[in-house]
Every structure is written in structure tokens, then in C-alpha cells.
Amino acid sequence: MNDTEKIYSILNDLTGEDLTDKGDTNLFDTGLLDSMATVQLLLEIETEIGVEVPVSEFERSEWETPNKIIAKVGSLK
Amino acid sequence: MxxxxxxxxxxxxxxxxxxxxxxxxxxxxxxxxxxxxxxxxxxxxxxxxxxxxxxxxxxxxxxxxxxxxxxxxxxxxxxxxxxxxxxxxxxxxxxxxxxxxxxxxxxxxxxxxxxxxxxxxxxxxxxxxxxxxxxxxxxxxxxxxxxxxxxxxxxxxxxxxxxxxxxxxxxxxxxPDRKTYLADVDQAVFYLFQGFLYKYILGYIFGTLLLPNVSQAALSQRYALGGTGISWYLLAYMYVYSMYLFFDFAGYSLFAVSISYFMGIKTPMNFNKPFLAHNIKEFWNRWHMTLSFWFRDFIFMRFTFWVMKHHWVKNRVRMSQLAYLVNFLVMGFWHGITWYYIVYGLFHAAAIILNDYWLRYKKKHADQIPHNKWTEGLAIFATFNIVCFSFLIFSGFLNQLWF
Incomplete structure (x- = not known):
């Protein structure tokens, strides 16, 4: 699995929805991700992809869609 | 001086x-x-x-x-x-x-x-x-x-x-460039006058004109309903105080944001129509937002991150409940060390935990639960009343009424 696939697999797991073709869905506005799920997301990114994301780095507007998350993780790698 | x-x-x-x-x-x-x-x-x-x-x-x-x-x-x-x-x-x-x-x-x-x-x-x-x-x-x-x-x-x-x-x-x-700054000033003037309306007209009506009267009326009923002091006046106090709290604080916050904008600093807004929230979780995304977001980012998320990283609590639902409890307890203590601030914190922790149960249930049974503008209206009404009740606790009036 590459990183993009890994991120979608984490997100689908957390939200209980198949987001694979919906890369521009706003995860916060739609209520798919809450703070709790967000923390899980950060922890999963750390264990699955090996990118450490401190909570302070988490600026909601930069992480609000699957595509943005993929770009952000890519930039932190 | x-x-x-x-x-x-x-x-x-x-x-x-x-x-x-x-x-x-x-x-x-x-x-x-x-x-x-x-x-x-x-x-x-x-x-x-x-x-x-x-x-x-x-x-x-x-x-x-x-x-x-x-x-x-x-x-x-x-x-x-x-x-x-x-x-x-x-x-x-x-x-x-x-x-x-x-x-x-x-x-x-x-x-x-x-x-x-x-x-x-x-x-x-x-x-x-x-x-x-x-x-x-x-x-x-x-x-x-x-x-x-x-x-x-x-x-x-x-x-x-x-x-x-x-x-x-x-x-x-x-x-900021001139065009942006002029738009900021425009916004600043609007916030300033909205602030005047909130704090000096609506806040004044609820806080200075109505509140003392309902307070006195409710206190005169302190032996009502078997000594609990529960009366229609107490209910009136609850709503009047809630309105006062909102307009006074939102008015003040608007002044602070307005003056910041005049200085080219975009201080974040504190309120976003909190009484239109559909549930408690949404309420905290609309009420005293800079405080609740601070708590979210620096207490809730950090606490969860820390506990989950060490695998101390495995169950996701239990984890979020624990984090809510810690989050709102700290917020209660922050308001002051009195029983009513702490109960206010516990009340909101309980409310948001129950709210989460409901949201999970709703997600699972989405096809069986009706969703229309009436149910939305009902949700807003219920949330509003739960919130007002929490403000009654917060006001300390019950302390005066009972002790």
C-alpha cells in the first residue's frame, strides 16, 4: 500500500464511510471527524506511515479533506 | 488618577x-x-x-x-x-x-x-x-x-x-493592503455597533431591567414546591439570565474583535449563533469558541493523544468519555472553585457524553429515524433548554436560593 491508500484506509476505518472517490469531502463540516477521531488519525498516521504529527501542527483548515491530509502528510515526510 | x-x-x-x-x-x-x-x-x-x-x-x-x-x-x-x-x-x-x-x-x-x-x-x-x-x-x-x-x-x-x-x-x-484594510474597517464598524446593540441595549434590558425583578420574585418563592424553590419565576430567571449572559459577553467580545480589526489584527470571533445549535457538541463549536477551541486543542486532544499513545485506555468510546470529563472538569475549576461551576462542568460533560451515545445510535439507525425541519426544530429547542439550564447552574443563583 502506498501512503495515499493507507490514508484512505485509515479514514474509511475512522468515519465508517468509503471516501476513496471523495477526496474533497470536508471531514469536519460534515461531522465525519470529531476531535477524538482526529487524535486517532494522528496516531494512525504515526504508526502506519511513520510521520509524527504533533497536535499543535494540526490546523483544521489544512487537514479538512482527504486530499489536504494526503498533501500535508506528504509535506511532513 | x-x-x-x-x-x-x-x-x-x-x-x-x-x-x-x-x-x-x-x-x-x-x-x-x-x-x-x-x-x-x-x-x-x-x-x-x-x-x-x-x-x-x-x-x-x-x-x-x-x-x-x-x-x-x-x-x-x-x-x-x-x-x-x-x-x-x-x-x-x-x-x-x-x-x-x-x-x-x-x-x-x-x-x-x-x-x-x-x-x-x-x-x-x-x-x-x-x-x-x-x-x-x-x-x-x-x-x-x-x-x-x-x-x-x-x-x-x-x-x-x-x-x-x-x-x-x-x-x-x-x-494589509489598502483594499483589505478598508474591508476590515468596514467589518470593525459593523461589529462595534452590533456590540452596542448586544451589550448596551439587549444586555441592559435583560441584565439591568429584568434580571433583578425575576431574581427577587424567584427568591420570594424559595419555599415553593416542598422547599425546593422551584417556581415559574425560577424558570423565568433561567431564561433571562441566559439571555443576559449571551448578550453581555457576546457584546463585549464584539468590541474586542472590532477594536482588533481597526488595528489590522483579526482576532477570532467568540460566538456563532450558539442558540441555533442542534446538539451540545455543536453548541460548544458556537459558544465562547476561542475558549472551547483552546480546551479542545490543549486539553481534550492532548489528553487523548497522550493516553492513547500509551495504550492506557483501549476502547474508543470510553476514551472520549474520559476526555470529556477531564476537559469539562478543568473548565469548571477554571471558572472558579465553587460547587456550581464544578457542577456546571460535570453537567456539560454528562450532556456531551449522552449526546455522543445518541449520535452513534442515529448513525447506526439512520434509515429508521425521521429527519426533517420539525425534528431539527425540536433538536434546537431541546439543546437551547439544556443549555439554559446549565447557565442557571452556572449563575450561582441556586446557591443563593438554597443556602
Missing amino acids: INLQPYSNPNYFMILLAALLPIMIGLYFGRRLKIYEALFTFSFLVLTFGGDHWHQGVALIIYTIYQVGLTMGFERYRRTKNQTSIFVSTVLLSILPLVIVKFTPLFPNDHSFNIGFLGISYLTFKTVQVIMELRDGTIKEISWQQYLQFLLFFPTISSGPIDRYRRFIKDYDHV
Whole structure:
């Protein structure tokens, strides 16, 4: 699995929805991700992809869609 | 010597707007007059904390020196090392003055010098935030001049909204182009008048005209319903107080945001139609937002991250419940160490936990639960009443009624 696939697999797991073709869905506005799920997301990114994301780095507007998350993780790698 | 409390009377606004003019003209011509701004801040701090409030002024000066020293020390330390024990100690030292201030009322016989001043809790949010971001490495360096500007930014010094360091400095170091600045001023004027409407008309009607009357009427019924004091007047008090709390605080926050915008600083908004929330979770995304987001980012998320990383709690649902409890308990204690603030915190923790159960249930049975504008209306109505009840607890009126 590459990183993009890994991120979608984490997100689908957390939200209980198949987001694979919906890369521009706003995860916060739609209520798919809450703070709790967000923390899980950060922890999963750390264990699955090996990118450490401190909570302070988490600026909601930069992480609000699957595509943005993929770009952000890519930039932190 | 004169003393003027922030946004308290027409005089204050006249002096403020006059003093703002040079800053505005500067920004219009693409320049930020940093020295004038520093003098301006200093003068308004003297107005707020001088005169017969001088002891608060002294407390503010000592507090500021202490916090700047602490943060700059940690920043220097963090350049080379990163021990958890040092980080935790720094955070504890940073909240120590606030803790002392919060515990002082429990010892009414102690007449030693009071280290508190108006706005100490709001300054503490800022210092803790910066220390945590230094730890995370999202803030790498701080100049003490900029840190002072951030801490003592006077439009928000007494009661927020609580800004974030990186966001503030970005605005402070930047001069908006003329078109953007004019739009900001437009917005600022709108917020200012909305603030007048909220605080001085609606807040006045609910707080000054109605509240004393319903309060007296409710107190006269203190033996009603088997000695519980539950009466229609108590219900009226609940709604009147809730309206007063909202319009007074939202009005104040609008002033703070408005004055910031005049200065080209986009201080975040504090309220977003909180009484239209469909549930408690949404309510906290709309009510006193800079506070609840601070708690979300620096208590809730960090606590969850820390516990889950160490695998202390495995179940996701239990974890979020525990985190809500910690989050709202801390918020309750922050408001003050009285039974009603703490019960208020517990009440909201319980409400949001039950809310989560419902949201999970709803998600699972989405096809069986009707969803239309009537159910939405019902949700808004129910949330509004639950929130108002929590404000009745928060008001301390029950303490007066029962004890």
C-alpha cells in the first residue's frame, strides 16, 4: 500500500464511510471527524506511515479533506 | 488618577477611537506604527490598571515579568533539549499564579496581598499555549518584544477572545493592503455597533431591567414546591439570565474583535449563533469558541493523544468519555472553585457524553429515524433548554436560593 491508500484506509476505518472517490469531502463540516477521531488519525498516521504529527501542527483548515491530509502528510515526510 | 474599565462607558470609546486614529491612518498608508502602538497599549493598560486599581497594575507587572522570563527560559532550553519533566514543570509554573488566585477565595481570612488582576486567566491561556507549542516545535523562536505584544494586546486583555501566538504575529508583522484594510474597517464598524446593540441595549434590558425583578420574585418563592424553590419565576430567571449572559459577553467580545480589526489584527470571533445549535457538541463549536477551541486543542486532544499513545485506555468510546470529563472538569475549576461551576462542568460533560451515545445510535439507525425541519426544530429547542439550564447552574443563583 502506498501512503495515499493507507490514508484512505485509515479514514474509511475512522468515519465508517468509503471516501476513496471523495477526496474533497470536508471531514469536519460534515461531522465525519470529531476531535477524538482526529487524535486517532494522528496516531494512525504515526504508526502506519511513520510521520509524527504533533497536535499543535494540526490546523483544521489544512487537514479538512482527504486530499489536504494526503498533501500535508506528504509535506511532513 | 482616573481609571477606566474596558468598554464600560461612552468616555472609554471616545478616548479609544481618538487614540486609534493614528494607527488607522498609518495602516491606510501601508505602515504599522509599532512604537505608537506600544505607547498606546501602555496608556490603556494604565487606564485599566491604574488609579484605584493600582494594586492590580502591580500584580500585572510582576505576573508579566514572571511569565516572560519563564517562557523565554523554556524557549532557550528547548533549542537544545526536550525533557518531558522540564516541559511539565514549566507548564505547572506557568499556571501556578492562576491556581493561587483561584484558591485564595477559599481562605477569606487571609488578607495577604492579592496577586490577581482582571484578565489573569486569559493571559494564562496564552502562556500555556505558547509553552505547549514550543514543546511541539511548531513555535521555534520568540522575541520578548513580540511576546509582550501578544500577551498584553489590550483589546482582548481582560476577557478574550483568546488568540493564538502564530496567528497573532502573522497579522502583527503584516500590513494589509489598502483594499483589505478598508474591508476590515468596514467589518470593525459593523461589529462595534452590533456590540452596542448586544451589550448596551439587549444586555441592559435583560441584565439591568429584568434580571433583578425575576431574581427577587424567584427568591420570594424559595419555599415553593416542598422547599425546593422551584417556581415559574425560577424558570423565568433561567431564561433571562441566559439571555443576559449571551448578550453581555457576546457584546463585549464584539468590541474586542472590532477594536482588533481597526488595528489590522483579526482576532477570532467568540460566538456563532450558539442558540441555533442542534446538539451540545455543536453548541460548544458556537459558544465562547476561542475558549472551547483552546480546551479542545490543549486539553481534550492532548489528553487523548497522550493516553492513547500509551495504550492506557483501549476502547474508543470510553476514551472520549474520559476526555470529556477531564476537559469539562478543568473548565469548571477554571471558572472558579465553587460547587456550581464544578457542577456546571460535570453537567456539560454528562450532556456531551449522552449526546455522543445518541449520535452513534442515529448513525447506526439512520434509515429508521425521521429527519426533517420539525425534528431539527425540536433538536434546537431541546439543546437551547439544556443549555439554559446549565447557565442557571452556572449563575450561582441556586446557591443563593438554597443556602
